[in-house]
Amino acid sequence: xxxxxxxxxxxxxxxxxxxxxxxxxxxxxxxxxxxxxxxxxxxxxxxxxxxxxxxxxxxxxxxxxxxxxxxxxxxxxxxxxxxxxxxxxxxxxxxxxxxxxxxxxxxxxxxxxxxxxxxxxxxxxxxxxxxxxxx
Amino acid sequence: xxxxxxxxxxxxxxxxxxxxxxxxxxxxxxxxxxxxxxxxxxxxxxxxxxxxxxxxxxxxxxxxxxxxxxxxxxxxxxxxxxxxxxxxxxxxxxxxxxxxxxxxxxxxxxxxxxxxxxxxxxxxxxxxxxxxxxxxxxxxxxxxxxxxxxxxxxxxxxxxxxxxxxxxxxxxxxxxxxxxxxxxxxxxxxxxxxxxxxxxxxxxxxxxxxxxxxxxxxxxxxxxxxxxxxxxxxxxxxxxxxxxxxxxxxxxxxxxxxxxxxxxxxxxxxxxxxxxxxxxxxxxxxxxxxxxxxxx
Numbered sequence: 009x010x011x012x013x014x015x016x017x018x019x020x021x022x023x024x025x026x027x028x029x030x031x032x033x034x035x036x037x038x039x040x041x042x043x044x045x046x047x048x049x050x051x052x053x054x055x056x057x058x059x060x061x062x063x064x065x066x067x068x069x070x071x072x073x074x075x076x077x078x079x080x081x082x083x084x085x086x087x088x089x090x091x092x093x094x095x096x097x098x099x100x101x102x103x104x105x106x107x108x109x110x111x112x113x114x115x116x117x118x119x120x121x122x123x124x125x126x127x128x129x130x131x132x133x134x135x136x137x138x139x140x141x142x143x
Numbered sequence: 144x145x146x147x148x149x150x151x152x153x154x155x156x157x158x159x160x161x162x163x164x165x166x167x168x169x170x171x172x173x174x175x176x177x178x179x180x181x182x183x184x185x186x187x188x189x190x191x192x193x194x195x196x197x198x199x200x201x202x203x204x205x206x207x208x209x210x211x212x213x214x215x216x217x218x219x220x221x222x223x224x225x226x227x228x229x230x231x232x233x234x235x236x237x238x239x240x241x242x243x244x245x246x247x248x249x250x251x252x253x254x255x256x257x258x259x260x261x262x263x264x265x266x267x268x269x270x271x272x273x274x275x276x277x278x279x280x281x282x283x284x285x286x287x288x289x290x291x292x293x294x295x296x297x298x299x300x301x302x303x304x305x306x307x308x309x310x311x312x313x314x315x316x317x318x319x320x321x322x323x324x325x326x327x328x329x330x331x332x333x334x335x336x337x338x339x340x341x342x343x344x345x346x347x348x349x350x351x352x353x354x355x356x357x358x359x360x361x362x363x364x365x366x367x368x369x370x371x372x373x374x375x376x377x378x379x380x381x382x383x384x385x386x387x388x389x390x391x392x393x394x395x396x397x398x399x400x401x402x403x404x405x406x407x408x409x410x411x412x413x414x415x416x417x418x419x420x421x422x423x424x425x426x427x428x429x430x431x432x433x434x435x436x437x438x439x
Contacts, residue, residue, distance in 0.1 A: 024250070025250035029253075064239070091245070108281075109243075109277075110246040110250075111246075111274075112274065113253075134315050137309055137310075138308065
């Protein structure tokens with residue numbers, strides 16, 4: 009399935025690589041943004057299936073709150089991607105889980121497939137091992 | 144401080160509310176056992192400001208050995224405490240950035256390789272090695288409560304469990320089974336341990352036990368006298384006919400990690416049922432800093 013995906017990541021190189029990987033998989037990247045305000049603005053104006061959300065953005069550790077809003081208020085599926093997964097050790101309401109950076113194409117692909125599978129109510133067997141799921 | 148305000152229960156009210164229960168417990172423990180009292184708490188100064196204070200007390204005994212009174216001191220350590228907190232914050236921030244740099248470097252390699260389709264396999268191998276180093280860093284870096292790894296204690300076994308997680312089977316069950324004595328390890332050893340086991344696991348996934356669905360690895364760790372021995376044993380994989388014709392860089396990297404960096408010996412045996420690798424390390428290799436402290 010082709011999904012509309014938003015990348016929220018303040019490291020331009022990491023965001024660009026992620027965009028290429030998602031596009032190679034046939035997804036449409038609706039945007040890459042580096043701070044919470046741009047993320048909210050873009051999410052309000054566009055339909056998004058899935059958001060990949062870094063925690064430390066260019067305006068601070070704002071990713072957690074943005075992720076929660078996207079998931080709870082807008083019904084977007086949310087995966088966190090961070091070098092410091094301890095920041096979300098207790099989970100974030102409405103979101104799926106966290107991938108630990110640095111990550112690779114295979115881990116991104118399986119985590120995205122898993123998230124989209126859950127979104128569509130497809131039976132999902134097992135989460136990829138690199139993805140820490142929130143309860 | 145008004146006279147007698149340091150007596151009995153009234154004294155405890157001068158502590159910061161968050162410290163009162165702890166202070167009461169520590170003091171009660173000293174009263175009961177006669178052990179010297181030592182605690183850090185926030186103490187309210189005459190102007191109402193709380194200052195971090197080191198409280199110490201020692202019992203004075205009569206000839207019969209009974210405690211007749213306690214003599215104590217309070218030392219203002221507020222400056223010191225602030226410096227410590229500042230230092231912790233700084234090292235966590237630095238550590239966070241280092242972790243982020245691993246992600247940036249990894250992305251840079253992937254992006255560069257896109258221009259050169261022939262470099263793809265190379266890029267994947269380098270990124271996997273960098274990911275192993277990043278995992279090692281995550282385990283041994285200075286941590287605050289929020290940044291603590293989400294997997295539990297920072298011991299060798301929990302680290303290896305995390306390193307081998309990508310090799311789990313489709314049901315999420317580990318295929319590298321770790322048993323034996325656990326050990327603590329520090330930042331100096333982490334890089335070498337990560338590279339060694341990353342190379343062994345990658346190799347097993349390409350050519351060894353992890354290349355077939357039912358294959359497994361048993362990794363046994365044990366302390367013997369002044370050595371720490373890790374034995375990697377592949378089972379259920381393809382039958383081997385002897386050493387490989389040619390050894391790759393991964394193999395040199397594993398040897399270099401053990402023999403060059405950790406000061407140990409690495410021995411490989413290509414048995415028909417599977418590869419067996421034994422890393423025989425000096426017991427101090429995993430935690431050199433701790434060993435150095437002990438020997439002082």
